[in-house]
Amino acid sequence: MHHGAHEGWIEVISGVMFSGKSEELLRRVRRALIAKKRVQVFKSHLDRRYAGVERLSSHNGSAIEAVPVVSAREIRTRVNPETDVVGIDEVQFLDSEVVSVVRWLARRRVRVIVAGTDMDFRGEPFGSMGELMAIAEVVDKLHAICVQCGDLATRNQRLIDGEPAPAEGPVIQIGGAESYEARCRQCHEVPEVGRHQMELEIAVEADAWADRVQYW
């Protein structure tokens, strides 16, 4: 990818889980290494299951570790002044300061490549992904295949014990017995337990009133 004489721009690789975002980030980083660019890769420290890119090795035998960071600010302090390319994996887990950090890097003529899940399990924008996609020069949205119907999958289906998880759960669930699968918009299910519970309570209360009316 070439954007003119000066480097310094933002690329976003977005999409659903299982769509190959980390592989695409790796591919771009490998090509930058072949072009003898100085590359640093960071990732959110969050949860081992979301480990993403761990270690990248190039054809000449040199390896790059993806450095886990706790906050976006940590990236600012860890970037070397001579770095040409910065990759960030699982960027949706980082705090909102990541937007200004990425802008700052691009202004310093760093090519920034971020990969992240664009929607949470409810189908809402995930973390700073929406803002990052808006300020990026290049956005790629990758898809997976819906395990239900075989169409293009754009959603993350959270399952608890094999059943669609309710909307009330936390966006980032650490531990627990839940799993995920890729689904299309039509097959994506997010039951609203709270609303159904309330309807049920109202129905029960109405029944109780009806009983009382009978006894009067």
Ligand SMILES: [Zn+2]
């Ligand atoms: Zn489907």
